[in-house]
Amino acid sequence: MRTLTTFLTIMRISKISFAGLSLVLFCLLLMPFRLQAEEAREYIAIRKQGSGRISIALDRTSAKGGKEIEWARSLDGTIRSGLDFTGLFNLMQAPVNMKNAQTGALNFGSLNSVGAEIYTGGSLIKVGNMTRLDMEVYDAMSGKQLLKKQYTGPETQLRSMGLQFCADLVELLTGKKCLLFNSKIVFVSTRSGFKEIYECDFDGQNLMQLTNSRTITLTPALSQDGRYLAWTDYAGGRPDLYIRNLQTKSTVALGKPGVSIDPSWRNGTNEVATTLSFEGDQEIYLVRPNGTISRRLTFSRGIDVSPSFSPDGARMAFVSQRSGMPQVFVQDVQGGAARRLTFSGSYNTQPSWSPAGDKIAYSSLQKNGEINIFVINADGSGLLQLTRGAKDNESPSWSPDGNMIVFMSNRQGRKKLFVMNADGTNQRSLLQIDGEQQQPSWSTLK
C-alpha cells in the first residue's frame, strides 16, 4: 500500500517537473525524493476548515563555504519573494532556538509558540560543478514531515531551483498545480525611446527586449505553448499583424491593407485572432502562424476588436460598437449570435477571459473620467469592481492560475504595470524600469 502511494507520488512529482525547467527536471529524475502524500492530504483537509494565509516559518538554508553561503542567501531571497508573491502565505523567520545545536532535531514547540503552521528549511552543497539543494517541509503542529525533496543544477539555475521548490510547496499546501513560477509577462515599454515589446518573469525579473522596430509596437500576445509571439507593428508604416516563431526566430507580417489590431491566441489551437479591415469594415479574423487568414469570425458593421477566448477555445469575448458605444460581447467561435455581456457603463473594452473559464475581466471608462477594471461572470452575473480612485487602470490579464491579474495603471503619474489578487486586493507595482509600461499579457510557458 505504502509502495503504491509512493509510486503515485513519484508520478505526480514527475508531472510537476515537466512544467519546470528542463535542466532541473533532468537532474530531479536522477535524484531521490520523497513526498508524504497522506500527511499532505490530511493537512489540506484541515486547512480547508480554516481560512486566511498559511503561516510559514522559513529557515535559512544552511551552507558551508563562502560561495555556498552566498548562494544560499540568494536562494533564500528567491524562495521568500516567490512565496510572498502568491499572497497565500504569512512568512516568518524561523525562531533561533528552533534547531537542537547538537542533533539538528527540530523544536516544534518553539514553532508553535510563534504561530507557525509550516516549517521549511534545507541545505545547499556543491557537488562537482553542480549545486544540490535539499529541502524539507514539516507540519509544525503535528511535527510530521510533508515533503523532502532534492533539487540539483548548476549555480546559474539557483533561481529556477528555488522557484521549483516554491511551486512544489504551493501545490503541497493548496492541492493545486502551481503554474505561476514558470509564467512570463509580455508588455510594451517606452524604455528605449520607442514602444517596443519586452518580456519578464511573473515577478518582473529577467527583463528582455523582444522587438527593435524603432516605430510603434503594441499589444503582444504569447501563444499558449509559448512558441509564437504575435503583436501589432507599425514597421511597415501602418498597424500590421506580426507573428514570430520564437524557436526559429523567423517573423512574418500579414501584409493586408488597412489595420491589424490587438491579436489574441485561440486556446487549444495555434491560430491567432485579430481585427483586420482589408475587406472594408473592421472585423475579427483567425490567422495561422504563417500569416495566412484562416477565417472570419465577426460580421457586423462598426468596430469589432480585442478578442479573448474561453480556456477551451470554443467561445470568444470581444468588444463591439454594434449597440452604439463599445461593449463586451460573447459568441461561439463556430458561429451563432453574439450575446452582449456588459450593460453597466457606456464604454467597456479589453476583455480577458479567466483561465478557469468562469470570469471575464475588462476595463470600463467611467463618468468620472477614470478607467477601472471590473470582473464579471461569463454568464453576465456577479459584476465586481476591482480598482477605484486611482486614475486609469487598463489592460487586465489573468495569471495562469487565475489567482492574480496584471494591469496597467497611471496612478503614480506615468503608465506602469501593477499586479493584484483576483478579488482586487493587494494591488502592488510589478516592476520598476525606465519609461512607461503598458498592455501586459500574462502567459504560461509550458
Place this chain on the structure above:
Amino acid sequence: MKHTLPGIIGAAMIVLAGCSSKSAVSTGDQTGAAGAGSTTTTTTAPVSGPVLGDIFFDFDSSALNTESQEQLKQNATWMQNNASRSVTIEGHCDERGTDEYNIALGERRANSAKEYLQTLGISASRLSTVSYGEERPFDPSHNEEAWAKNRRDHFVNK
C-alpha cells in the same frame, strides 16, 4: 531579415510624420477663416505651412461635422490645384478610451475624410489612410482642450 525594409520605411515615416505634425496643426484655428488655406495653394514654391488643415471630431465619433466638411472642401481644392500630389490621412484619437479600440476609431476617422474627399472628386488613388489611435497626440496634456485637438484627422502631402 524580413524586418529590414519595412524598418527603414517605418523609420522614414516617423521622421516625416513627426515634422509634419508640428507644422500643420497650427491651423488650430479651424474656425473657418477660409482664405488662409487657399491663398497658399497658388504658390508653386515647396509647400510649407498649413496648406491642408486638420479636421476635428467629437468623442468616440468618426462623423464629420459642418466645420470638418468645410475644411475638407478646402483640402479638396488644394488637391485639385496640386494634381500631382498624394495625401496620407492620419486618424488620431484622444487619450481617453483604450488603446486598441482607438486604433479602430482612428481608422474610421481617416476613412470618413477619405470618403468625403472622394465625393468631392478626389481620386482614391491619391488618398491613403493610417490610424495612429492615441499613439501620436498633437498636445500631450491631459485636459479637454488637449483632447479636442487630438481627436483629429491630419493630412500629410507627399
